[in-house]
Every structure is written in C-alpha cells, then in structure tokens.
Amino acid sequence: MDNATIQYWVDRIETHFINVYTFDLGRYLIAASLLTLLLWLAKSWSDARRIQRRRAKREDYIREIASSFRTVFFFAITGLSTLLMIEGGIVKMHQGPYGVGLFLVQLVAITLAHDAYFYWMHRALHHRRLFRATHLHHHKSRTPTPWAAYSFSIWEGITESTFIPLYLFLLSLVGIAYIDFAIFIFLAWMILRNVIGHSGVELHPAGWVDRKWLDWLTTTTHHDLHHSEGNHNFGLYFTWWDRWMGTEHPQYKERFRAVAKPLVMSPRLAEKLSVAVMALFASAMTLSAGAASMGAIGV
Numbered sequence: 001m002d003n004a005t006i007q008y009w010v011d012r013i014e015t016h017f018i019n020v021y022t023f024d025l026g027r028y029l030i031a032a033s034l035l036t037l038l039l040w041l042a043k044s045w046s047d048a049r050r051i052q053r054r055r056a057k058r059e060d061y062i063r064e065i066a067s068s069f070r071t072v073f074f075f076a077i078t079g080l081s082t083l084l085m086i087e088g089g090i091v092k093m094h095q096g097p098y099g100v101g102l103f104l105v106q107l108v109a110i111t112l113a114h115d116a117y118f119y120w121m122h123r124a125l126h127h128r129r130l131f132r133a134t135h136l137h138h139h140k141s142r143t144p145t146p147w148a149a150y151s152f153s154i155w156e157g158i159t160e161s162t163f164i165p166l167y168l169f170l171l172s173l174v175g176i177a178y179i180d181f182a183i184f185i186f187l188a189w190m191i192l193r194n195v196i197g198h199s200g201v202e203l204h205p206a207g208w209v210d211r212k213w214l215d216w217l218t219t220t221t222h223h224d225l226h227h228s229e230g231n232h233n234f235g236l237y238f239t240w241w242d243r244w245m246g247t248e249h250p251q252y253k254e255r256f257r258a259v260a261k262p263l264v265m266s267p268r269l270a271e272k273l274s275v276a277v278m279a280l281f282a283s284a285m286t287l288s289a290g291a292a293s294m295g296a297i298g299v
Contacts, residue, residue, distance in 0.1 A: 012087075013080065020079030025072045027187065031195045032146040039146075039201055049202045051224045051259050054143045056200070061147055063140060068150035071157040075150075078161040082168060091168045092177035106182040110167065111189065111237060117163050119241040122234040125156060134159070144198040144227050149191065193237055197223035206260040209253045216240055221256040225249045 039046040085091040094102075125135035137153040152160060168178055196203055197220055204219045216239050226233040232249035235242045242248035249255070 013084070016083045017076055017080045020083065021072060021076035024075040024079065025069070027191045028068055028072060028150050031191045032149060035146045035195050035199055039199065046201045049259050051200055051202055051221055051255075052143050052228060056141070056143045056145045060141060060143070061145060064145060064147040064151040067137060067152065068147065070154065071150040071152045071160075074154065074157040075161045078158075078165055082165040085165065085169065090172065091165070092172040092175075094177040094179045098179055103179055103182050106179055107185055110178075110182065110186045113167055114163055114186075114190070115235065115237045116241065117167075118236040119234050119245075121159055122236075123245075123247070125159070126231070126234070139227065139230065141198070142227055144200055144224065146195040146199050148198040149194040193218075196220055197236070198227075200224060202256065202259045204256075204260060206257070208260065209256045215253075219256055221259060222249075222252060225252060225255060 082091065086093055122135075124130060134153055134155040138148070138151055138156060141148040141151055150157075164183070168183075171178065197218065199220050202220045208217075208219060209215045218233075218235055218237060218239055222233050222235070222239065226249075229249065232247055233242055233252065234247055239248060
C-alpha cells in the first residue's frame with residue numbers, strides 16, 4: 001500500500017469519526033436540552049406529574065453530562081466501524097428508490113430487534129458478576145433526568161453501541177440491504193424514547209396504561225421504577241418482554257395512574273398539554289437532528 005493510499009484512508013477515517021461523533025453528540029444534546037426546556041416552560045404541569053419526590057442534584061447533572069460525552073466517543077467508534085464496513089462492502093445498504101412499505105417494514109423490524117437486544121442485554125448487565133463494572137454507573141441516577149440518557153460506564157457504552165453494526169452485518173449476510181433513512185429515523189426514535197424514559201416526569205396522557213392499543217408502549221413511569229427500585233422493567237420501547245418474563249413491576253400501572261392524573265388544571269386541558277408536549281418534542285427533536293446531521297453522514 002503506497003503513501004497516497006494510506007493518507008487517503010487516514011483522511012477518510014478522520015472525517016468519518018468527526019462526522020459520527022458530531023451526529024451522536026448532536027442527537028443527545030438536542031433531545032435532552034429540548035425536553036429540559038419544555039419541562040421548564042410547563043413547570044406547573046410537569047411538577048404535578050413528577051414521579052419521585054426526590055429531585056436530581058447539581059452533581060447528578062454534572063455526572064450525567066460528563067459521562068454522556070464519554071459514551072458518545074464509543075458510539076462514534078462503532079458508527080465509524082459501520083461506515084467502514086459499508087465502504088468495504090461488508091454491510092449492504094439499499095441503493096436506488098424504495099417504497100413506503102419497505103421503509104416502514106425496515107423501521108419496525110429494527111425497532112423490534114433493538115427492543116429484544118436491549119431487554120436481554122439490560123438483564124445481563126444486572127447480573128451480580130457484571131453489574132458493578134458495567135451498569136452501576138447508570139444507576140447512580142436514582143432520580144434520572146433527560147441528561148441521563150447516555151450516562152453509561154465505558155463497558156455499557158460499548159455494549160449499547162454494538163447493536164447497529166451487529167444488526168446490519170447479520171442482515172447483510174442473508175442479503176438484506178437497509179435503507180439509510182430508516183436507520184436515521186430509528187436513531188431519532190431511539191434517543192427520543194431514551195430521554196422520555198429518563199425525564200422523571202410522566203409525559204403520557206392519563207389512561208395510557210388502561211388502553212389495550214397503547215399499554216404495550218413503555219411510559220416514563222415504567223423506566224423510572226427501574227431506576228428507583230432496580231429489579232423490574234428492563235424494556236425500552238415495549239412492555240411485552242417484561243410481561244412475558246415476569247419482570248414488570250407489580251405496581252407499575254398503579255404508580256402510573258397516581259402521577260398521570262391532572263392535578264393543577266382541568267382534565268381536558270392537562271391531557272391536551274400532555275399530548276402537545278410529546279408531539280412538539282418529537283417533531284422538534286427529529287427535525288433538529290436532521291438539520292444537525294445534514295452533510296455529516298449518510299444516515
């Protein structure tokens with residue numbers, strides 16, 4: 001390999017790493033800061049829906065943000081490896097036009113796969129032989145904030161970030177090429193669900209857990225109970241793995257109903273505001289993340 005080729009790949013790796021680091025850091029900062037701002041603007045409503053009496057302290061915020069910057073570094077490494085596998089032809093990406101049906105199928109498939117991966121990975125990290133070295137750092141956020149979304153130890157950061165390259169590699173082995181925009185929307189959806197789960201305030205409308213078409217989606221209370229009590233509610237997007245495996249908190253629905261009730265305004269106004277906050281946050285985060293990533297990477 002001549003010097004020109006070596007320099008080409010050095011430049012490519014450097015450029016890719018900067019781009020994926022910027023992309024992942026942007027996702028985190030945009031999502032956490034937007035939700036923090038929205039909760040502050042709707043302070044009376046959010047205080048009424050606060051799940052725990054205890055509030056995060058200054059040192060909690062500092063720890064969460066500092067360790068999240070470290071996590072982004074390891075996310076960037078796995079993002080870099082994914083891009084290099086794409087360039088090397090190891091991971092196949094969909095070329096040319098595609099239909100809405102294929103896009104939706106791939107988006108649903110990667111979400112279902114990640115939910116399964118996350119549940120079992122999460123349970124494994126709670127094993128007594130792994131917990132202290134891998135997952136204890138995240139559980140220092142006993143009363144989590146949106147900034148805890150990426151607050152992982154080095155080992156957990158590596159484990160969390162392995163999913164995307166592993167998933168795409170395995171699918172490429174069986175000849176399935178993924179749509180880059182499906183991956184991008186999945187990444188936006190993933191950080192959206194992550195910061196909602198760590199917000200400490202129940203954002204979902206009252207009655208969510210009592211509707212059969214909605215209660216399979218996790219709420220903030222679902223993950224908050226995991227942080228406050230530790231041995232239940234390991235799922236990320238959906239509740240079904242916890243229900244199938246008997247790990248859902250026995251008082252989950254009761255706890256949700258207690259905090260999702262409108263306490264400081266009329267029920268109709270409170271629930272409209274709940275829906276508006278979630279919709280505004282999801283839209284703003286997705287659009288902002290898209291703008292931040294334009295020209296950076298292809299996903």
